[in-house]
Amino acid sequence: MKKKFIAIVAIASVVFAACGRNDKANSTTKAEGDALLIGSTFPLTGQYSNYGTSTVNGIKMAVDEINAEGGIKGKEIHLEFLDDKGELTDSVTNYHRLVQEGSQAIIGTNTSTPSLAIAEASVADKIPVITPTGTEESITKDKDNVFRACFTNPYQGDLLAIFAKDKLDAKTAAILVNSASDYSTGIADAFEKKAEELGIDVVAREAYGENDTDFKAQLTSIARKNPDILLIPDYYEKLALITPQARDANIKAVFLGGDGWDGILKTMDPSNYDVIQNSYFTNHFSIEDTDPKVQEFIKNYKEKYGEEPTAFSALGYDTVYILKQGFEKAASDSNEDRNAAIKSLDFKGITGAFKFDENNNPQKAASIMKIDNGAYRFDSTINPR
CATH class of the missing domain: 3.40.50.2300 (Response regulator)
Structure with a gap:
């Protein structure tokens, strides 16, 4: 399995070097100056696009809220979204592109096989990676820098x-x-x-x-x-x-x-x-949950997007706040300190309260x-x- 992913990463690196910019989707302005660039890759087209769109909507809403409150440690978050179409090779290619552009964390992707490919590619870089919805157990296993917001299969x-x-x-x-x-x-x-x-x-x-x-x-x-x-x-x-x-x-x-x-x-x-x-x-959550925090999220989401949020929306939203709390708690801006801080969080979000276990999986009720x-x-x- 590891050999297969190493080969994929090598191919993706070559592809990245040759690729143009025409597959970027829903990108924000590239971070300049005192800003924090977060990259993401999701299936914005193709058979899993409903999942990708719902997740990205939750991510965008969280970022807008955080930036309105002053950002993370005074830095405005700048987001970049790339479309991976739910494909493994596209996901890894996007990962390398986002790191090359200076992303300080990666959010993505939705389905498990591409999420595992990104996780494998990221280990050497040690950059914080969070999949909101990738449920395959091996995605986070033995990877200090890879986390998930959802529960496992x-x-x-x-x-x-x-x-x-x-x-x-x-x-x-x-x-x-x-x-x-x-x-x-x-x-x-x-x-x-x-x-x-x-x-x-x-x-x-x-x-x-x-x-x-x-x-x-x-x-x-x-x-x-x-x-x-x-x-x-x-x-x-x-x-x-x-x-x-x-x-x-x-x-x-x-x-x-x-x-x-x-x-x-x-x-x-x-x-x-x-x-x-x-x-x-x-x-991961219910729109019938009477928790005021959940109901406020649902209200704001409906006002912003004209529809009720899905669990994917809520997980995307929580993922951004996991990064925010981890980055603010970290002793420094190094990847190692940020990963350690995320690991230690006692997090309370829209999809529940949890701590991460030894393999960076949230332990929470369903x-x-x-x-x-x-x-x-x-x-x-x-x-x-």
């Missing part, structure tokens, strides 16, 4: 198993997993292990490929087992295809999923909402969301065991 899998046992009283479960996705397999593997520990019988586990659109064979096999719950850990584009086919296969189970479900209501035709009625998924009559409803909070 295995963490979600554990919490979903606990929820299935404690709240749904599930006796049996089935799993339908995207075998080509680290996100999907990471949640599925942890869920299966935890479910068995808790006494839930995993009666079926079926897999599909990234480009599959017909899931009849897998779903028919699952239907024969008649499970209480069906875990489908994938992103909402794929879920919009799978869930109607699951009901057509006569699966009566309650659907469970990870944070990739956030956005499914925008993707599915409202005429199909009945197939995901009473489904549950883990998420919100369980229920899909009810075409809306996301807060169901409960689940803590790890």
Whole structure:
């Protein structure tokens, strides 16, 4: 794995040297004088652009607030956004470009594989890197300079198993997993292990490929087992295809999923909402949270962008404040001191209160969301065991 990423970094470095400036997106003015340049790379076009746009909106709002209050240690934040299209090579190329331009921290990206590539590329530079939403466990593992604002895939899998046992009283479960996705397999593997520990019988586990659109064979096999719950850990584009086919296969189970479900209501035709009625998924925050700080964030976001924030928006917003607090706490402006200060934070944000663990993962509760009559409803909070 390391050899593969080293090769990618080497290629990206060559590409960077030859690239022009035509793939820059939503860039602010380059930092000049007494300013703090923060670079970011997100999928602003392509299949993951909804995630990228939501995250960037949260980042922009946080930066505007911080600059209005005087910046970080008196320095105005200047942002630069590059579009990585959700692609691994583009993400690494963007990382090198942003560092070359003088970025003092990197925010990005959304999905796990490109986030891991950036993390691997950054270790030698020691520059602070935070992914708001990259959930693959290895992104931060053994990397002193790499952090995340979200919880990990295995963490979600554990919490979903606990929820299935404690709240749904599930006796049996089935799993339908995207075998080509680290996100999907990471949640599925942890869920299966935890479910068995808790006494839930995993009666079926079926897999599909990234480009599959017909899931009849897998779903028919699952239907024969008649499970209480069906875990489908994938992103909402794929879920919009799978869930109607699951009901057509006569699966009566309650659907469970990870944070990739956030956005499914925008993707599915409202005429199909009945197939995901009473489904549950883990998420990082809820717009129904009565915390005044959360409600103020939601109000300001709606005023700024004309829509409600997603969990990706909230995670992007929190990421900027993690950097702010870490940079202000640091003993100096060196990368080493900044990384140590971020690591030591006792952070309270829109997506919860947490400290970082030994691998720079936030240890925090998850919100369980229920899909009810075409809306996301807060169901409960689940803590790890």
